[in-house]
Amino acid sequence: MASLTQQHLHSHFLGGARLPQSNSRPCPARVRMSLQENAPSLAVVGVTGAVGQEFLSVLADRDFPYRSIKMLASKRSAGQNIAFQGRSYVVEELTEDSFNGVDIALFSAGGSISKEFGPLAVDRGAIVVDNSSAFRMQDGVPLVIPEVNPEAMEGIKVGKGKGALIANPNCSTIICLVAATPLHRRSNVLRMVVSTYQAASGAGAAAMRELEQQTHEVLAGKPPTCKIFQRQYAFNLFSHNSSVLPNGYNEEEMKLVKETRKIWNNNDVKVTATCIRVPVMRAHAESVNLQFENPLDEDTARDILRNAPGVVVIDDRASNNFPTPLEVSNKDDVAVGRIRRDVSQDGKYGLDIFVCGDQIRKGAALNAVQIAEMLL
Amino acid sequence: MASLTQQHLHSHFLGGARLPQSNSRPCPARVRMSLQENAPSLAVVGVTGAVGQEFLSVLADRDFPYRSIKMLASKRSAGQNIAFQGRSYVVEELTEDSFNGVDIALFSAGGSISKEFGPLAVDRGAIVVDNSSAFRMQDGVPLVIPEVNPEAMEGIKVGKGKGALIANPNCSTIICLVAATPLHRRSNVLRMVVSTYQAASGAGAAAMRELEQQTHEVLAGKPPTCKIFQRQYAFNLFSHNSSVLPNGYNEEEMKLVKETRKIWNNNDVKVTATCIRVPVMRAHAESVNLQFENPLDEDTARDILRNAPGVVVIDDRASNNFPTPLEVSNKDDVAVGRIRRDVSQDGKYGLDIFVCGDQIRKGAALNAVQIAEMLL
Numbered sequence: 001m002a003s004l005t006q007q008h009l010h011s012h013f014l015g016g017a018r019l020p021q022s023n024s025r026p027c028p029a030r031v032r033m034s035l036q037e038n039a040p041s042l043a044v045v046g047v048t049g050a051v052g053q054e055f056l057s058v059l060a061d062r063d064f065p066y067r068s069i070k071m072l073a074s075k076r077s078a079g080q081n082i083a084f085q086g087r088s089y090v091v092e093e094l095t096e097d098s099f100n101g102v103d104i105a106l107f108s109a110g111g112s113i114s115k116e117f118g119p120l121a122v123d124r125g126a127i128v129v130d131n132s133s134a135f136r137m138q139d140g141v142p143l144v145i146p147e148v149n150p151e152a153m154e155g156i157k158v159g160k161g162k163g164a165l166i167a168n169p170n171c172s173t174i175i176c177l178v179a180a181t182p183l184h185r186r187s188n189v190l191r192m193v194v195s196t197y198q199a200a201s202g203a204g205a206a207a208m209r210e211l212e213q214q215t216h217e218v219l220a221g222k223p224p225t226c227k228i229f230q231r232q233y234a235f236n237l238f239s240h241n242s243s244v245l246p247n248g249y250n251e252e253e254m255k256l257v258k259e260t261r262k263i264w265n266n267n268d269v270k271v272t273a274t275c276i277r278v279p280v281m282r283a284h285a286e287s288v289n290l291q292f293e294n295p296l297d298e299d300t301a302r303d304i305l306r307n308a309p310g311v312v313v314i315d316d317r318a319s320n321n322f323p324t325p326l327e328v329s330n331k332d333d334v335a336v337g338r339i340r341r342d343v344s345q346d347g348k349y350g351l352d353i354f355v356c357g358d359q360i361r362k363g364a365a366l367n368a369v370q371i372a373e374m375l376l
Numbered sequence: 377m378a379s380l381t382q383q384h385l386h387s388h389f390l391g392g393a394r395l396p397q398s399n400s401r402p403c404p405a406r407v408r409m410s411l412q413e414n415a416p417s418l419a420v421v422g423v424t425g426a427v428g429q430e431f432l433s434v435l436a437d438r439d440f441p442y443r444s445i446k447m448l449a450s451k452r453s454a455g456q457n458i459a460f461q462g463r464s465y466v467v468e469e470l471t472e473d474s475f476n477g478v479d480i481a482l483f484s485a486g487g488s489i490s491k492e493f494g495p496l497a498v499d500r501g502a503i504v505v506d507n508s509s510a511f512r513m514q515d516g517v518p519l520v521i522p523e524v525n526p527e528a529m530e531g532i533k534v535g536k537g538k539g540a541l542i543a544n545p546n547c548s549t550i551i552c553l554v555a556a557t558p559l560h561r562r563s564n565v566l567r568m569v570v571s572t573y574q575a576a577s578g579a580g581a582a583a584m585r586e587l588e589q590q591t592h593e594v595l596a597g598k599p600p601t602c603k604i605f606q607r608q609y610a611f612n613l614f615s616h617n618s619s620v621l622p623n624g625y626n627e628e629e630m631k632l633v634k635e636t637r638k639i640w641n642n643n644d645v646k647v648t649a650t651c652i653r654v655p656v657m658r659a660h661a662e663s664v665n666l667q668f669e670n671p672l673d674e675d676t677a678r679d680i681l682r683n684a685p686g687v688v689v690i691d692d693r694a695s696n697n698f699p700t701p702l703e704v705s706n707k708d709d710v711a712v713g714r715i716r717r718d719v720s721q722d723g724k725y726g727l728d729i730f731v732c733g734d735q736i737r738k739g740a741a742l743n744a745v746q747i748a749e750m751l752l
Contacts (some may be wrong), residue, residue, distance in 0.1 A: 013594040014611050022651035191720050195663035197613055197652065212595070218389040219592060235390050235657050236447055236702040237573055239730060244693035248674065248716025257719060269722035274663040276573065278654050281611050287571035287650040288667075298624065311530055317620035326612040338615055340624025343633060344646035346569050352650055354615060 014212065015199075015281035015329040022305050022371055036083060039065035040158045040376065043102045043126070045108030045117065050205040053133055055106050056084050064369060067374070072098050073109070077325035080210060099124040103158045104372050105227040108129060110363065122163035127156060127375055129166050129368045133251075135183035136167040136259060143167045143262050145174050146370040147309040148181045152263075158375045166371055169263060170255040171363030172275065176286050177263060178334040178362065179355045183265065183301055188293035191270040197278045198240065199325060201359045203228055208281055215279070233279055240275035250275060279375035283325035284363060285356045295348035298341050305336050312363065316338050323356035331358055332366055388656030390588065391575075391657035410461060414752065415441035416534045419478045419502070421470060421493065425452040426581040427507055430741035431482050432460050439752055440745060448474050449485070453560050474721040475500040479534045480748050483507060484740065498539035503532060505542050506746045509627075512543040512635060519543045519638050521550050522746040523685040524557045526710055528639075531738060534751045542747055545639060546631040547739030548572050548651065551707070553639060554710040554738065555731045558684040559677055560640065564669035567646040570632055573654045573661035575617060577735045579604060584657055591655070616651035620709055626651060659701035659741060661732045671724035674717050681712050686738065691715050700731035708742055 020208040023265075042059075054071070057067070071082050071089045078093035092098065094113070097123040099105060107114050108131035115134045122128055135141040142152040142167055156164045169177075176194060183189065200211040207228045214224035214234035224232045229241055242251035249257070253273040260271050278285075306313045314323045315337040323335035334357040342350030357363055378504035406630040418435075422428040428449070437440075445467045447458050454469035470489070473482060478726055483490050483497075484507035491510045511517045518528040520542055532540045545553075553568060559565065576587040583604045589612035590600035600608045605617055625633070629649040632663040636647050654661075675689065682689050690699045693714040698710035718726030733739055 011594060011597040011610060013597070013600055040549060082588045102598060193569045193665045193720065195650075197573065197654065215591060216595060218387060219588070219595070221389070224389055231700070232389060232702055235655065236700050237656060237661060238656060239696065239698040239702045241696060244696060247719065248693065248714070249719065250696075272665060272720035272726075272728055274571075274665075274714060274730060276661070276663065276730075278573065279611065280613060285613060285652070287652065287663075289569045289648060289650075301692075317624065318614065319618060320617060320626075322615040324607070324612050324614045326608055337623070342648045343623065343625065344569065344648035350648075352648055354650060354652075367663045 004092055015283065015326055021146045021353045022209070034059070034063050034065050035067070036065045037067055039067045039103055040103035041068040042066045043070040043072055043105040045072045045101060045105060045107040045113065047071040047082065047091060048073045048080065049108060050201055050208065050360055051108035054360045055108065055369065056082070058361065058365045058369045060085055062369060062373070064372065069101065070080050070098065073318060079178045093317045097118045099126045104129065104375060106368050107370065118165060122165055125161060125163045127158060127164045128373045129168060131168045131364050131368055133170065133255065135165050136169065137262065141165045143169055143259060144371050145169060145177055145263060145367060146361065146374060148177050149263050149265070153371065153374060156375060158331050168364065168368045168371065169259045170252070171202055171359045172198065172252065172284060172286065173256050173259040173263070174289060174363050174367050175334050175355055175357035176256065177260060178310045178357065179336045179353060180288060180290065180303065181264070182304045183290065183296060183351065186300070186304055187296040189269055190293050191291040191292055193289040194262070194271065194273040195287045196273065196275045197280070197325070198275060199278070199280040199284055199359050200233070201282035202284070203241065211279055211281065215225060229277070233277070235279060237276055240277055280325045281362050282331065283329045283356055285323070285325050285354065288353050288355060289342060290351045290353065292351070294350050296351060297338050297348045298351060301351055302339050305339065310334055311336055313337065313339070322354060325356050328356045328358050330361065332362060334362055388609035391702050410435070410439050410441050411443070412441045413443055415443045417444040417474060417477055418442045419446040419448055419481040421448045421481060421483040421489065422511070423447040423458065423467060424449045424456065425525060426577055426584065426736055427740045429747065431484065433743045434460070434737065434741045436461055438745060438749070440748065446478065448476065470513070471519050472473055472496045475502045475622060478502040480505065480751060482744050483563065494541055498541055500665035501537060501539045503534060503540045503542065505544060505747045507544045507740050507744055509546065509631065510595045511541050512545065513638065517541045517543050519545055519602065519635060521545060521639060521743060522750060523687065524553055525639050525641070526750060529747065529750065532607060532751060544683055544740065544744045544747065545635045546628070547578055547638070547735045548574065548628065548660060548662065549632050549635040550739050550743050551660055551710050551731055551733035552632065553636060554686045554733065555712045556664060556666065557640070558667065558687070559672060559727070560679045562676070564673040565645055567667040568636070568667050569665040570647065570649040571650065571663045572651045573656070573701070574651060575654070575656040575658050575660055575735050576609070576657040578660070579617065582740060583655055587657065609653070609735055611655060613652055613654045616653055657705065658700045658736050659705045659732055659734045661701050661730065662697070664729050664731055666727045666729065667721060668725050668727070672727060673724045674715050674727060677727055678715050679713065686710055687712055689713065689715070698730060701732050704732045705736050708738060709739055736750065
């Protein structure tokens with residue numbers, strides 16, 4: 001089976017090309033290099049989805065060591081062939097026995113699959129890194145961005161014979177906090193006002209295909225086919241498609257509010273968010289307004305961000321060059337720009353920044369694989 | 377000459393169709409109805425541009441009375457024919473003599489044309505309603521949104537034999553303040569944090585064509601043609617293309633900051649903005665976070681907005697139905713939704729709202745024609 005990202009995102013210009021990673025390690029002979037006898041055995045759950053496919057890309061890009069890897073998906077996808085690092089694998093149906101002998105299981109198959117099979121995998125001794133929202137806010141489950149709060153998963157290691165659950169935060173939270181945390185550490189964020197510009201990929205590969213198909217249709221003057229979102233997406237934007245809660249926020253927005261508190265281990269931080277889906281393929285953008293307890297001028301903020309892990313600063317005012325979703329697509333780093341003192345706040349207590357990050361990569365698969373790396 | 381909007385926005389789905397106006401007056405026999413002997417003589421400057429064409433549409437839709445109308449543009453466009461209300465007009469080259477006998481001149485030909493010809497028109501006794509930024513912040517020039525501050529142009533009337541300049545605010549400011557002002561009147565806005573999602577139309581008809589052309593190219597796997605913005609726009613977004621000022625804000629953002637103060641006649645109001653161009657054809661969206669001096673609960677806010685002039689509330693949480701740029705395209709009203717108490721502010725002192733408005737129509741042509749109506 002060809003990679004879904006190859007199938008549906010053939011064009012570099014759509015945001016789908018596999019650009020070189022600025023921070024990937026050189027690997028002159030990558031094929032099968034990661035296959036090692038004493039390495040952990042892996043399972044990828046939801047391997048045929050957009051994030052599942054990206055798990056494989058990231059594992060290969062980072063030479064993640066493994067002695068075996070199981071490709072798991074629903075019954076519907078079982079039997080497909082997946083080529084990975086020079087070998088051919090058959091997709092197996094996910095069952096409760098799938099996790100026998102598995103050390104690390106990367107899950108991205110939706111919350112209900114995680115709820116059902118995550119605890120089963122843990123019982124079998126696997127460490128589950130779960131990309132769904134199922135366990136994120138559960139007490140005792142670390143919610144981890146490796147650049148931000150690696151200490152939250154202290155003591156969880158492969159080889160201790162003990163299963164565990166670790167949750168991957170929501171994509172918007174990861175991208176926001178990779179940029180905001182270095183500033184928070186310096187000056188203590190009191191309040192964040194976030195507005196997002198979210199890509200199709202957050203709703204899966206089918207949503208990406210729908211955006212592409214709709215755009216073809218609309219350019220031809222035809223009515224757009226609306227299956228995933230129930231409305232036109234091409235040349236349009238709309239409030240995030242997650243359910244709206246009684247307080248008027250949608251689930252995506254409340255993830256930003258709540259996950260930030262858990263990741264920063266700080267229940268006092270005030271966050272509000274407005275999450276919007278824009279017709280972009282696979283990278284999110286976020287406009288983030290920050291209010292600090294302690295003063296922070298913009299030059300210091302820029303220096304802090306230039307030295308922050310997982311961050312690249314693109315902030316060239318003279319040439320109007322700032323982060324865009326297209327240029328961070330398929331990149332590991334979160335790009336930050338438009339760094340400026342907020343004129344609506346007194347003195348040096350406020351900053352505005354604009355952040356872009358690849359939703360599938362750092363927003364999901366890369367972050368999970370980075371967590372897995374810390375387990376070794 | 378066919379209308380530019382017809383030429384380039386053939387498709388309803390692109391955002392270009394001429395939908396019925398929810399608030400247009402019925403007009404069973406519209407043709408030439410507006411041509412009246414005792415009515416003012418009009419001039420439209422920049423008539424072949426996107427906003428110029430929309431001036432004509434709005435004048436027709438609203439049965440604006442006139443005894444004559446001059447179609448003015450640059451030398452390059454002079455000689456073209458324009459059909460308007462059943463008559464054919466020849467586009468004339470704009471010169472200093474163009475305004476002899478003109479009562480009201482609607483300008484939308486860029487700031488430098490306004491600076492050169494606006495004062496000349498005023499000297500000839502014309503009242504200029506200028507859509508450029510040339511005079512907006514000039515002392516003594518009213519900056520007017522008819523629903524918000526009609527009192528600013530008190531005393532300026534056709535028939536007094538006296539020319540005057542009136543400035544049309546920037547599109548983002550108009551769309552934001554049509555929604556925010558009714559709430560401000562009730563509870564006094566102390567601070568606004570705005571993030572915009574701005575359409576191609578704000579950069580003119582050529583930018584709309586470029587977005588369409590680029591999208592064709594990208595879908596075909598070809599490199600996109602980048603003339604207007606110097607970067608890919610299709611399936612991408614980027615910081616607004618206006619110049620970045622020494623304080624790190626771009627000009628578009630500082631318009632929101634400064635124009636709000638002038639229109640509200642309130643130098644204390646704090647505003648910050650991040651302005652982003654998204655691949656949408658002709659309507660802007662804005663995420664607006666509001667901090668009030670006096671408490672305002674969300675139900676009251678919704679009631680206030682339902683009764684506000686120029687506003688339609690679309691705020692259906694159960695069906696996830698909120699404003700989108702596509703559905704306000706070619707509409708007069710600004711749509712407001714996602715009205716909710718801001719969880720990052722104490723008590724009832726904060727609200728988040730999401731606003732969409734047609735950039736060419738209420739953001740430019742309609743607002744100018746509404747100003748002209750107040751001159752009669």
